[in-house]
Amino acid sequence: MTELSEVVQSLKAERSHPLCAYIYDLGHLKRHASRCIETLPATCRLFYAVKANSEEPILRALAPIVHGFEVASLGEVEKVRSVAPDAPILFGGPGKTDAEIEGALQHRVSLLHVESAHELRRVDYLAGRAGRVADILLRVNLRGPLPSATLYMAGKPTQFGIDEEDIPAVIGLAKRCQHVRLRGFHFHSISNDLDATGHAHLVAHYLRLTRTWAARFSLDIAYVNAGGGLGVNYRQLDKQFDWEAFTTELNQLLPDECPPGATILFECGRYMTAACGAYAVEVLDIKRNHGKDYVIVRGGTHHFRLPSSWQHSHPFTLVPLEGWTAPIERPELRDGTITVVGQLCTPKDVLAYDVAVERVRVGDVILFQYAGAYGWSISHHDFLSHPHPEQIFLEGGAC
Template sequence: MQQVIDYLHRRKKANPKPVCAFVYDLDALQTHVSGLMKTLPSRCRLFYAMKANSEAPILKALAPLVHGFEVASLGEVRKVRAISPEAPIIFGGPGKTDEEIEGAIDLGLYLLHVESRHELQRIGRIAHRRGVEVPILLRVNLHGALPQATLAMAGRPTQFGIDEAALPDLIRLAVALKNVKLAGFHLHSLSNQLDPEQHVRLIALYCARVRRWIETFGLKIDYINAGGGVGVNYADLTRQFDWNCFSERLAGMLQVECPPGAGVLFECGRYLTAACGYYVTEVLDIKQNHGKHYAIINGGSHHFRLPAAWQHSHPFSIVPVARWDYPFSRPELLDSEVTVAGQLCTPKDILARDVRISRLRIGDLLLFPYAGAYGWSISCHDFLSHPHPDHIYLSETGPAADKTDPRQAAARRSRRD
């Protein structure tokens, strides 16, 4: 974090323009992911679920480290191929079009997740017409009790996967299709799991189900895809998912429970990139309304939608800024509770609520950590047509990249002219 704060002080000293940026520490990202890869059990492979953050510098930093990328659209396939012609790609998600399936085949697929009977039939038809074999995993929405987490994709009615009750028919169809190879099963059931032992038990359940299907249908499979689901604790940043504990317990469990010859795939996004990113924005105004204090920031949920999407008060720290360019006194709050609100014309544009601060002034910066996943990537960027934030990529091993939104740059050139 100190590298980020030092950068912000230099930037603010050089430029009076209000700050609004996502700042990414690429060295921290690579150190974190390298550590995960070192402790991952040998029969496991870790793919990056790039829906969490698909910015090119992030993908380039991860490409040499992870086993490949999990994508959910043809656009994401193209983003991977723009930075790597050979990185293995797993294509998932409901509602794939024929164009997406064919485009992904053309650009090179490692595995294709199948979400329904109709999708399987279309994949078989496309593969037969093109004279290729497409390796697939059947995504299954399991029945029965599953561990609780922030989001659930299985164990209940959802749009994801094949109802386990319908699986026998889909297995028979997959085996019968000449241009389709049933390589295994995809069982991603929940998201943001914070308990490593619960997560190991969930994967043990996956292994037990797959063993039953193998025995019932005489299958030989290559992979069990456990999906993602490893979470981030936004409520207490000091208590995160214990990856070392998870890896140790997982290795022992797989020796006993995993079907012979099957590898286990993971598709983690949030847990890989969240901690490397920061959303930083300047306090534009401080006001009181009906007895509550509000800090109005140069940005909001149109840039950083995560707090609203997950309905939490996102932690932040205050970066004091000495610069004050106005001839009148500088408003400040002392030892007060403050709610951080954005610029949008909706009372829902809130990033943090009723946070006790010792001192906050207009012109200070708010630094929101753990913003490297599902921040910019899920936000309504053009609502009200506010400028996009800058995207800054810091690295001590190479030059920092500063990607400013092209529309902002054009507007600045227009003002100068």
Template sequence: MNRFQRWIQARKAEDGGPVCAHLYDLDHLKTHTRAIVSSLPGRFRMYYAMKANSEPLILDTLVSVVHGFETASLGEVRKARTAGKTIPVIFGGPGKTDEEMEEAVRLGVERIHVESIQELRRVSWIAGRLGVHIPVLLRVNLKGPFPSATLHMAGRPTQFGIDEEEVPEAIRMARELEGVNLEGFHFHSLSNNLDVERHLRLLRLYMEKVAGWEKLFGVRSKVINVGGGIGIDFADPDASFDWERFLPGLSALERELPETVETIQFECGRYLTASCGGYAVEVLDLKQNHGKNYAVVRGGTHHFRLPASWQHSHPFEVVPVDRWDYPFPRKEWKDTAVTVVGQLCTPKDVLAREAAVSRLRIGDVLLFRYTGAYGWSISHHDFLSHPHPDQVYFRERSLQAEGGVQR
């Protein structure tokens, strides 16, 4: 029985109220991330994409492990600075306001990722107002082609980055504008790619594009940010992106780069934090409608929006709970398929569809795995004003006999 299962059993032994909690194993998070970061070759650096999970204890765990934080709002910049006064912070994302960029500069961000020519002009204007020079990368929306992935931010019309055809104008302007230091380029083209070889080809495409621009326009890239997009297979975690198989290709790529490139930055989120989390929800009801079986749980997509957002069925395990406080029989199903739904008044509040269960009873707890990224952080917490889930953190075996630290 693992930490999460033990917590569920202990919680039900002492309290008859329904379980609903996000659980985080901070020891696993640190060990997993440290192994990835320490394996990076040469000039590669790992920045944590805070959008995946910006809970304070997550950041506190990662601040001494990753090379920096990648932020996409002023709120995230502030959180990053609370976690680490000196850790490198980069600031990207579309739709930055003047106020956000000004305060980000005052808070010492390492670099701003510019999303458009208009934003580039505003960076120069802000630099003049503050009397500083602001390092920037130009985020480019390449034509592609790109490997298949869950989401695409480039290679098609999106709100992200500078169209590849506008890159010559953006480079010219960045070199002419006062207060702007062009240090390189930023690419974040897709999300949740599982194919190692295709991802290596993607990185090679980035490097070839940068080399071409350097030759044409006489610029030199100090930094190339290759984004994140390294994925998790939620249905079969063993089929997730194979980091060990990825490393030799990274080393070969790094050896080919000119010495003028000082760092190649990753900005991964999901791949670092997903496996540290679990979402535990108690079954409140088992019911049938039009020949389909439904398990109604305490919780739903207002706590864990990822399945609805990505339109996938999230895997779970059943944690049996013996406690039954009612004076009437306990309903159960055996060897059947069940759709897991939450408490919201919408048919889209679905966490898993037609999932096979060998035994399921009202009062048992479903434990969804790989929920440490894009779970609580992207959910519409206050829809219908249901209570928020517990947030429970596990760190070191001495903490309350693995009872966790609750926030």
């Protein structure tokens, strides 16, 4: 963090306008991704979920390291193909259009995750019209119960996947289709799970279900996609998902649980990129209303929607900046408790709340950590037409 503070100092020295920037440490990203790949069990493959952060430098940095990319739109397919023409691609998500299915076939997507019986019929028809056979996985919406997590895509009514009770009928339909080849199953049930051992046992549950269906319906299973869902702890940054414990547990479970000859796929986004990015915003004003102290920054949830979306107070550090040159008094607050808000005309534009600080001044920079995933990519960029933040990509070590 000291190095990143120095980067902020340098950036601010080069600018006369208030600083507002995403800063990404590509060196950190590459090291983290490489460590994950190197420690995976031999039967596993790690794909990057593009939805977490689809900036071109991020994709270019990961392309030589990960085993491929997971996408959820034709636009994401095209972004991947622009930097990695031959990389394996997994295509998931509900509500695929005909154009997306046709585009997936044209761009040689490796596996299509089929979300319903109707989508299966459409893939079969469109693949046949293109003179192709599409390799597919059926996405399963498990009945549960599931481990504790922040978001659930299965285990309860959601728009994702095929109800576990309906899987036998859809397997039968897939076997009757002439232009699809059923290669296995896709399970992406939860998001932001922090329990490494529990998550490994969830993967084992996926594999046991797959083996049951394979035996019952005489299926040749090539792939089991265990999804993503590995968490980031935004409340305690020093207590993150234990990758080593996860892979150690997998190594113990897979020999007994993995279907013979199958490859286990993981599609991680947040866990891959969160730590490599920071959102740096300059303090514009400090004010007190109804007994609470507010720090207003150049930026807000239109740039960094994650805290509002997940309803948490996002962790940050303060970078003090000297050299105040304005011909007016510099506002400051000492030994206070602050709520950090942006420039939007809504009381929901809150990035952090009730945080104790020793000192904060107008002109200082607040550095939101672990902002490399689901930050800029999910934000409503043009609300109120404020300028976009800078996007700064560093090759060295900063984050």
